[in-house]
Amino acid sequence: MANIPNAPKMPLTPEEYLEVFKESKALLEGHFLLTSGKHSAQYMQCAQVLQYPERAALLAEGLASQFKEMGVETVIGPATGGILVAHEVAKALGVRALFTERENGIMRLRRGFAISPQERVLVVEDVITTGGSVREVLNVVQEFGAVAVGVGVLVDRSGGTVDFGLPQCSIIQLNIKAFEVQDCPLCAQGIPAIKPGSRKI
Template identity: 55%
Template sequence: MNESAYLQMFKDTDALLEGHFLLTSGKHSSKYLQCAKILQYPNLADAICKDLAKNFVGQEIDVVIGPAIGAIILSYELARQLNCRSIFAEREDGIMKLRRGFKIEEGEKVLVVEDVITTGGSVKEIIEIVKENGGEIVGVAGIVDRSGGKLDLGYPLKTLLTLEIETYEPDDCPLCREGIPIVKPGSRKMK
């Protein structure tokens, strides 16, 4: 599929939300991409991960890892497509870490995944976990790059959809000035 087909998929599944949203980064936006609305359909998850997997054919990958909760399904399905292990990291006392007995062995080739990448904050936390455990990062994969292709994570980034969706600092948000109520739709609680 091409980018317009993926954008249509977001619209068809009501996964492209419009309003006033508080992003995990702390920034505000008038648009929010709720990938869980797409990934609830196994056939769509399969199609998405088949397309993402094409970017990594011929590369040795031992494990796919993503942050809980948003990237668990994506990590699992992409690992299934790549015939390797799938794990996820999750927050404990506000710190992203491996739990549930998950491990990354020294020298394992690791693909980092995230559903939507805006500032790359969660991805950077996962990258640090991989490095601390001696894994070797092959690349980063995601469904959507909200940075418009401007984000540099230090590793090859492959996404299916690149969008430039404006974000605002909380103290300079036109949506706040208009008095539009703000919503925090993601899985991560803000401090």
């Protein structure tokens, strides 16, 4: 993971941020089908914490603090998980917020949104496991000729193993095991998997 040079300290500790998620009942236990297609016994449902504006602002301000000196002009995140994160981080940085959407399975900017060549863009997301959605957004930024200055996520559930080759930061890092379907112990026990997220695979 590429660290942010001379980044300020987070307003709260990772343990304190995790407590905010727990108080919001955002950390779920069970048998879950992830966006990546893998299975897991835990799931971080960020919508549960983002439904409270004051908590959303608290998390976003912590994330934004790591990028304040990087000349960010626009914050962008993928629909739907990244929309509120992008909006709140952009508010904390005093810049505009955009979001991408899939059209025929391809991540695009829609609704008349546009990015200028050389515009300095921060990509954000609520949760990453493999980082697939973030990479799709980074491709959109590149297609417009803009400059991706970094990646910020609320929860990195890869345990820090996903690297975008850019300065990146997360509020919380969790090392939650994810299994291929054929290796999933919960499937072996006959426990049905549910899909708590919003995106169709």
